[in-house]
Amino acid sequence: MTQINVRVDGVTYTDDVEPRTLLVHYLREQLGKVGTVIGCDTSNCGACTVHLDGAAVKSCTVLAVQADGGEVTTIEGLAPNGGLHPVQKAFHEMHGLQCGYCTPGMIMASVDLLKENPDPSDTEVREGIEGNLCRCTGYQNIVRAVQQAAGEMRGAGSVSPAEVDTAAAPHVVGQA
Amino acid sequence: MTAVEDRATAEAPEREVGKARRRKEDARLITGRTTWTDNTVLPGMLHLAVVRSPVAHAKISSIDVSAAQEAPGVIAVLTGRDVADEQGSIPCAWPVTPDMVNPGHPSIAVDEVNHVGEAVAVIVARSKAAAQDAVELVDVDYDLLPAVLDMEEAVAEGAQLTHDHLESNRSFHFVFESGDAGTGQHTDEAFRDAEVVVSRRFVQQRLIPAFMEPRSVVVQPQGDNYTMWSSTQVPHILRIMLAMVTGVPEHKLRVVAPDVGGGFGGKLQVTPEEVISLLVARRLGKPVKWTETRSESLMTAHHGRDQIQYIDIAADREGNVKGLRCRILADMGAYLRLVSPGVPVLGAFMFNGIYKFPAYRFECDGIFTNKTPTDAYRGAGRPEATFAIERIMDELAVELGMDPLELRRRNWIRAEEFPFTSVAGMTYDSGDYETATQKALELLGYDELRAEQRRRRESNDPVQLGIGVSTFTEMCGLAPSRVLGSLSYGAGGWEHASIRMLPTGKVEVVSGATPHGQGHETAWSQLVADRLGVPFEDIEVLHGDTSISPRGLDTYGSRSLVVGGAAVVNAAEKVVAKARRVAAHLLEASEDDLDFSGGKFSVRGTPGAEVSIQEIALATFAAHNFPEGVEPSIDADATFDPENFSFPHGTHLCAMEVDTETGMVKIRKYACVDDVGTIVNPLIVEGQIHGGLAQGIAQALFEEAVYDADGNLTTGTFVDYLVPSAADLPHFDTGNTVHEAPGNPIGAKGVGEAGTIASTPAVVNAALDAVRHLGVRDIRMPLTPERVWRAIHGGGDGGDRATAGTNAYGGAQTETTAGVSTPQSALGGDR
Numbered sequence A: 001m002t003q004i005n006v007r008v009d010g011v012t013y014t015d016d017v018e019p020r021t022l023l024v025h026y027l028r029e030q031l032g033k034v035g036t037v038i039g040c041d042t043s044n045c046g047a048c049t050v051h052l053d054g055a056a057v058k059s060c061t062v063l064a065v066q067a068d069g070g071e072v073t074t075i076e077g078l079a080p081n082g083g084l085h086p087v088q089k090a091f092h093e094m095h096g097l098q099c100g101y102c103t104p105g106m107i108m109a110s111v112d113l114l115k116e117n118p119d120p121s122d123t124e125v126r127e128g129i130e131g132n133l134c135r136c137t138g139y140q141n142i143v144r145a146v147q148q149a150a151g152e153m154r155g156a157g158s159v160s161p162a163e164v165d166t167a168a169a170p171h172v173v174g175q176a
Numbered sequence B: 001m002t003a004v005e006d007r008a009t010a011e012a013p014e015r016e017v018g019k020a021r022r023r024k025e026d027a028r029l030i031t032g033r034t035t036w037t038d039n040t041v042l043p044g045m046l047h048l049a050v051v052r053s054p055v056a057h058a059k060i061s062s063i064d065v066s067a068a069q070e071a072p073g074v075i076a077v078l079t080g081r082d083v084a085d086e087q088g089s090i091p092c093a094w095p096v097t098p099d100m101v102n103p104g105h106p107s108i109a110v111d112e113v114n115h116v117g118e119a120v121a122v123i124v125a126r127s128k129a130a131a132q133d134a135v136e137l138v139d140v141d142y143d144l145l146p147a148v149l150d151m152e153e154a155v156a157e158g159a160q161l162t163h164d165h166l167e168s169n170r171s172f173h174f175v176f177e178s179g180d181a182g183t184g185q186h187t188d189e190a191f192r193d194a195e196v197v198v199s200r201r202f203v204q205q206r207l208i209p210a211f212m213e214p215r216s217v218v219v220q221p222q223g224d225n226y227t228m229w230s231s232t233q234v235p236h237i238l239r240i241m242l243a244m245v246t247g248v249p250e251h252k253l254r255v256v257a258p259d260v261g262g263g264f265g266g267k268l269q270v271t272p273e274e275v276i277s278l279l280v281a282r283r284l285g286k287p288v289k290w291t292e293t294r295s296e297s298l299m300t301a302h303h304g305r306d307q308i309q310y311i312d313i314a315a316d317r318e319g320n321v322k323g324l325r326c327r328i329l330a331d332m333g334a335y336l337r338l339v340s341p342g343v344p345v346l347g348a349f350m351f352n353g354i355y356k357f358p359a360y361r362f363e364c365d366g367i368f369t370n371k372t373p374t375d376a377y378r379g380a381g382r383p384e385a386t387f388a389i390e391r392i393m394d395e396l397a398v399e400l401g402m403d404p405l406e407l408r409r410r411n412w413i414r415a416e417e418f419p420f421t422s423v424a425g426m427t428y429d430s431g432d433y434e435t436a437t438q439k440a441l442e443l444l445g446y447d448e449l450r451a452e453q454r455r456r457r458e459s460n461d462p463v464q465l466g467i468g469v470s471t472f473t474e475m476c477g478l479a480p481s482r483v484l485g486s487l488s489y490g491a492g493g494w495e496h497a498s499i500r501m502l503p504t505g506k507v508e509v510v511s512g513a514t515p516h517g518q519g520h521e522t523a524w525s526q527l528v529a530d531r532l533g534v535p536f537e538d539i540e541v542l543h544g545d546t547s548i549s550p551r552g553l554d555t556y557g558s559r560s561l562v563v564g565g566a567a568v569v570n571a572a573e574k575v576v577a578k579a580r581r582v583a584a585h586l587l588e589a590s591e592d593d594l595d596f597s598g599g600k601f602s603v604r605g606t607p608g609a610e611v612s613i614q615e616i617a618l619a620t621f622a623a624h625n626f627p628e629g630v631e632p633s634i635d636a637d638a639t640f641d642p643e644n645f646s647f648p649h650g651t652h653l654c655a656m657e658v659d660t661e662t663g664m665v666k667i668r669k670y671a672c673v674d675d676v677g678t679i680v681n682p683l684i685v686e687g688q689i690h691g692g693l694a695q696g697i698a699q700a701l702f703e704e705a706v707y708d709a710d711g712n713l714t715t716g717t718f719v720d721y722l723v724p725s726a727a728d729l730p731h732f733d734t735g736n737t738v739h740e741a742p743g744n745p746i747g748a749k750g751v752g753e754a755g756t757i758a759s760t761p762a763v764v765n766a767a768l769d770a771v772r773h774l775g776v777r778d779i780r781m782p783l784t785p786e787r788v789w790r791a792i793h794g795g796g797d798g799g800d801r802a803t804a805g806t807n808a809y810g811g812a813q814t815e816t817t818a819g820v821s822t823p824q825s826a827l828g829g830d831r
C-alpha cells in the first residue's frame, strides 16, 4: 500500500492505495466518484476521461499513485454548486447524448479540446474527440454541442433554443 | 398527408407532440449523478469473476479449484458440476419450427465447452481484484475436439459436429413459400418462366452490439426474496425467465434495470452471468456483484448478424420483377439464446422489401458453430433482408442496363396502393416512396454528384465516385400477440402502462417499456401532457423496476412508442373518462355537456363553470364529495396489443469516394428521408436516425467479429473491433415525410432501427457504383481498404479478412506469419 494525497473536485483526500490501483478504480471504488465510468480495458473508449492538473486524461491509463499531489476534476466537479458548465448545457440543448454512458468522458474531453481550440471546425471537433467512443448518437449532435458551447464560451452568443427547435424540424413535411 | 394536416389544424396549437423538447433524462447523465448497475455497493457484497474456456470445443476432463479456493480473499469457487442440478438451461423463447433442435445451454459448462469464452467456473471473493486474481489459479484440463467454424462446411456431408450429442449442425429449417401460403404465385413457376435471373451470394458478417456500458449484475437476497439489478433491456422478461430457469418463484424475485448504457439488442437476453449471480447469492445468502470487462463483453455477450445469403431474383427484360428466392444460412453460434432462431425469421417477411413481387420463397437453416451465440442486434433480421434485396436490385439493374432508381420505381408499391398486402403476407400500412425519394435526391444533390461521377470516370481519376441507393421498409412495433403466436414465439407483443394522478396534481406515468437511451421519460411526458392537459414538468415517468412497473415486455424492435406509447395514451384517455364523471358531479352538470380541453372540464354554455383535472385529482384523494357508487380513484391502466406491425420506410442515399490505388473509401455525402409516422419529438427522432446510421455504416465499413482457425475471437478488444469514432463518420443530412401509422392512437411507426436497416446497402451499393466499371461486382463487408483494393485488382469480393490465421502463431496473418497459414487462411480470396 502506498499513501497518496490528492485533491478531487475540490476536496483533499489522503488514502492508501495498492501500487497497481488505477486512478479510475480509486475514484469509483474508494471515493465513490461513480460519475466517471469504465467502458473498456484497452484505453480506447474515453468513458473514464477526467482532468488531472487541468488536462484531460483517461483515468484508466493513470495509476492512482501518479495522481499523488495532483488535482483531479471529474464530471461531478466540473461545475461547482449545482450549476452547469457550458459544455454540459450544450450537450443537453443539442441532444448530444442518448444513453449517457459515454457522456461524462465526452464532456471532459470536449472541455479540454475547447481549451486548446476555442473555435473548432466540424473536422477539428471530430478529430479532437476521436479518443472517445459513443455507440448511440452517431456523433453529429455531439459535434453540434461542442460548437455550440464553443460559441457560448467565446461570448459569441449561443444558438437560442427557438432557433434550434426549427433547425431540428425543417425537413419534416406535413406535420405542424 | 392530408390526414396529418387536418388533425394539426383541428387541435390546439400548444401541442407537446411535435415539439423538440429537451430531454428530462439529461440532467443526471450530464452531471454524473447516474445509477449504473456497477455503481451499486451493498454491505457485505461479494464480487464474482468468471473463469472462461480458452478453447472452442473440448470435453472438460478435470477442474482443480483448490489453489483458487485458498487464494486471499476468495470465499468460494463453483464449477458447472457444483450447480448442475439447479442451473437449468438458458431459455430460448422462440422455437421457430416444431422440430427445432435445442442442445440446451448450461450457464456454467458441465462436461463440454462449445465456444471460447464459455463459463467453466465462477470465483466469489471479497473484492473484485481478488476474484480476478484467482481466475488464473483454476486449473482446467480440456480434451480438445475439432471446432466447427464455417457454416458452409458445417452443412456439408460428413461435417464435424458442434455438439457431439446432436445428429447434425442444423437447428432448424424454416420455409416460407408464397405459392403455399396463398399470398402469391409458386416461386418455381415464376423462375421457370423468367427472362432474366440474377443470382448472388452475400455475406452478412458477424457483428458485436458493443453497447458502451459493460454488462453488470447485482443480486441482493432478503430471506427467500431476491432483488436483481441488471444492465438489461428486458427486466420483465428476465424476471419471468429467471423464475422458470432457477425455480426461484416469480413473486419472490424483483428485477430492476437502473440507468442502462445502451443495448441495441445486445441486452435483450437472459445471460449466463445473470443466472450465475442469482445462484451464488442464493447459495451464499450474500449480495453479489458481477461486472464484465470490455474484452469479456466482446467475447461472450451475444453477437449479431452472421448470415450467408444465396439470393436469386427473376425479372422480365423491361425490368418487372417476377420472383425472389432466398436461401439463408444463419449462424446461431454454439447455443440458442433468448431469440436466436427468431432473428432470421424476423427477416423472413421482409426480403421482398417495398417491391411488388408476384412470387417469393424464403428458406433458412439455423446452423450451430463453435462460436459465441448470436441473437438480436439492432434491426434483428431486417437489416439482413434489406441488404439482400437492395443489393440484388442493383445487380439486376446492372444486368438489365437500367438505372437502379428507375428499376425500383417500376416495381415499388405506389402511394395510392396503401394499405398493400405484400407477397409475404404483410399488410404495409402507409407511405409514399416516391416523395421520400425525391426529397432524398434533393438533399443529396444527386444530379451534381452524378455529373461529377461522369467527369471522374472520363478523366480516369484514381479517386472514383459512386452513388448508392437503398429504398427500404421494415416491420416494426413488435408485435401483434396473435402473429407472434402463429410464429411460435413464447410471449405476446402487448405493452402496459398506468397513470397515477397524485393529490397535488402531479402525474406518475408507469411504463412497461424499459428505456436505455431512447428518451421515454421525455416522449411519454409529451404524450401525457397533451392528453391530460397538464404541464410537461408535472409528469414523472417510472419504469424499469418490476415492483414499480409490474407488467411489461420492455424495449426492442422499435416497439416502445408504437406499442408502449399507445398504452400510455390509452391509459390517459381512461383517466380523462374517469375524471369526467367526477367533474360532472362537482360542476353539477351532465357528462355530455362537458368539454375537456387544456386540462380543464368546462360546462358548455356556462362560462366560468370549470374544474381542472389536477383539481379533480385532489378531490378524488379527499373523496369527500364524490359521485354515488363510484370508486374514489381516477387512476387507470391500459394494455395495448397492436393489430398489425407498423412499416416505416425511407430512401437512403450515399455518395462514396473510392481511391482505386489504395482501396480507401470515404463517404462524401449521406442523405436520407425517413417516414416514421407521427413525430413526437423531432430531436429524439433525428438522434435515433443518426445513431442508427452510425451502426449501419459501421457494418458496411468497419466492424467484423473475426475468428481464427482455432475459434479464437481475434477482434476481442476495441483495438481490433472497430466501433467508429467521430472522425470515421460523415455528417448526415436527414429528413422526414410523415404518413401516420393507422394502427396506433399516436400514428407513430417506430424509429429505433430505421437508420441501421437502411444504411448498410446504400453504402455498399455506393462503393460498387464507383468501381463497377472496373469489373467489380461485389465487395465483402466491411469494406476495408485491403478488401476494396483486392476486389479492384484481384477480382472477387476481396475475400476473408487476413486474420484467419491462428492465434497460436500470434493471431493475424501478417507477413511474418504468412508461412504458417492454416487451410482457412490460405483460402483467402473469393470462395
Ligand code: FES
Binding pocket: A037, A038, A039, A040, A041, A042, A043, A044, A045, A046, A047, A048, A049, A058, A059, A060, A061
Ligand atoms: S475505460 Fe478508460 S479508455 Fe476506456
Ligand code: FES
Binding pocket: A096, A097, A098, A099, A100, A101, A102, A103, A133, A134, A135, A136, A137, B212, B261, B262, B517
Ligand atoms: S450516449 Fe450512449 S454511448 Fe454515447
